[in-house]
Amino acid sequence: MRLRGGARARTTLSDVARKAGVSPITVSRALREPHKVSDKLRETILGVVDEIGYVPNFAARALASRHSGIIAVLGPVLGSPGFSPVASGIEDRFQAGELRTQFANIGLDASEEARQLNLFVAQNPAGIIMESVAEFPVNRPLIDEIDCPVVQMMDTSLEPLDMGIGVCHRSAAKLAVRHLLSKGYSKIALLGGNKDIRSRRRFEGYREALSDAGLYQPGYVFDTEGRNSVADGHSLMRCINSRYPEIDAVFCHDDELALGALFAASQLGLRVPEDLGICGYNGLHFSGVDDPPLTSVSLPLYEIGFKAAEMLMAALASGERKEGAVELEVALVEGASTRR
């Protein structure tokens, strides 16, 4: 397989230098550190760059400078609605800087996490922001070896690797369940899986809150199979209703599951919130599609992304791998799906 392109040689820094009558390094400076070059020269150089359409070669740049300018962002479900605000936060913070972000999906598998980490290490990333899926710090040694700052996102319950920012999923889940209890619901199901560490923390919070009230029922925990959360919530809710008609509230692992549950309830003739209380997780907005509007645990998703980026930049600026985890607050936003 011929992976190279055509015969046409790309223009290089030297081409620009020759045409501008300066040395290559001056062109390099004009492009990366304009203030270090005299106004006159800079103007000439940038003119030539434009004229001959010079595009820098990132591989050469990365090789010579020992950094690629890439910030690697690793997460389990980058395409999910819940991740989207996080990504926006990250991109907004890096906006207009010299760093480029690159996203990679690691699914729910610690070994894929390791594989992707290795792929990025090969690229000398400037930094890594990750939402780890490993329950146990199996990839800890790998991360320790990495020559760049690492920010661990989303979950503060993990043993921190370098820097961390997130929420406590366990207490967030407790908050949700206690809210349901305070509204008079008592047979409360959990919808959605034991899939990764954050899910398990939510499960723990759910179990603790119910155990405290003497109402925990292992049979009321329902795992999802697929990834299309709305449809999952829908089918799961139907299944719950047929097998455990006594259940009077559901706490869902994410808002899409909750939305699916809401649709199913409506089709089953269950009144929400009278017959069934529904509480979601993440605090997404469905602009009226959810009728009644869903109660949800609102996470500062955008802020997590933004601050993760900020911590990374601070570490890069100082040149140190700092330690320290930041925990942000969550809030229960009461809609109409739990009011009674």
Place this chain on the structure above:
Amino acid sequence: MRLRGGARARTTLSDVARKAGVSPITVSRALREPHKVSDKLRETILGVVDEIGYVPNFAARALASRHSGIIAVLGPVLGSPGFSPVASGIEDRFQAGELRTQFANIGLDASEEARQLNLFVAQNPAGIIMESVAEFPVNRPLIDEIDCPVVQMMDTSLEPLDMGIGVCHRSAAKLAVRHLLSKGYSKIALLGGNKDIRSRRRFEGYREALSDAGLYQPGYVFDTEGRNSVADGHSLMRCINSRYPEIDAVFCHDDELALGALFAASQLGLRVPEDLGICGYNGLHFSGVDDPPLTSVSLPLYEIGFKAAEMLMAALASGERKEGAVELEVALVEGASTRR
């Protein structure tokens, strides 16, 4: 800002070579073209690689070999449900190869398309797969300059750049509208924007089909504002109902808009399909959340992605930039939202 990592020097190919008692190029071959190295040597070398934890430096590799091994995938809304099967098709085809795919969002803006193309050119991609958003081939000169094969996805109505694969959105839209007409609907609205070239093709198909029947009404075309299609469909449908209660069917730009319209209809007390026919676009599955199940124009999304990747690999194997567009079939999948 110190972008470099810590002081620890990364192990290099030469380190491996020294330890294994061979020359660097032999290590390089053992890693990339194992069959060219004797079994014995290969075993020794891979042992050393494992032992000292050698990770190749992609920048050096890219610089020396003049290709980065990256396949750039550019599209307007990579996170959308409609794009997801396309991405799977692409990734499945490249699975286990030496090429890595890298995705980038270009939004709905031809200038962002140009910017991203330039960013990738700087990385010497092995190939590019793109879903262009430019109505006019403004980026054509840029693409002509690119030293690698380019596959244009989704829309066969564009002047082909190198290779193309997709469907004819105009006739697909016609198919949908004719279906609605055949079911006895006559006041048919169009939901969803004039945002990119594919949207406009659908609009053209819609207009043609209705004009042929003498039923085209410019006022029945409704543009969306936002990106959250379900919510958009929902609010737009409510607005349509209040302003044009006579409308008896809607053809939606995508299935999520259609889903939103379906929810709104149900809340408005409109019976689907009796009072209102709804037809979507893309052929996604909502597993029972859509009740009644939506009629939709089904596109071979996965196949488009898979074949785009295939065309690219064929071009790489032959070393030529081939020309030629492939048009795939679409099908109208009748649900219960247009049956009457």
Place this chain on the structure above:
DNA sequence: GTGAAAGCGCTAACAT
């Protein structure tokens, strides 16, 4: 403020 020299880590091309 500008330049010369050296080399980042790897692979292509050409030996042997």
Place this chain on the structure above:
DNA sequence: ATGTTAGCGCTTTCAC
């Protein structure tokens, strides 16, 4: 099947 040589295009370091 393995090695030698040269160089990819840029940035670092140090000199002026």
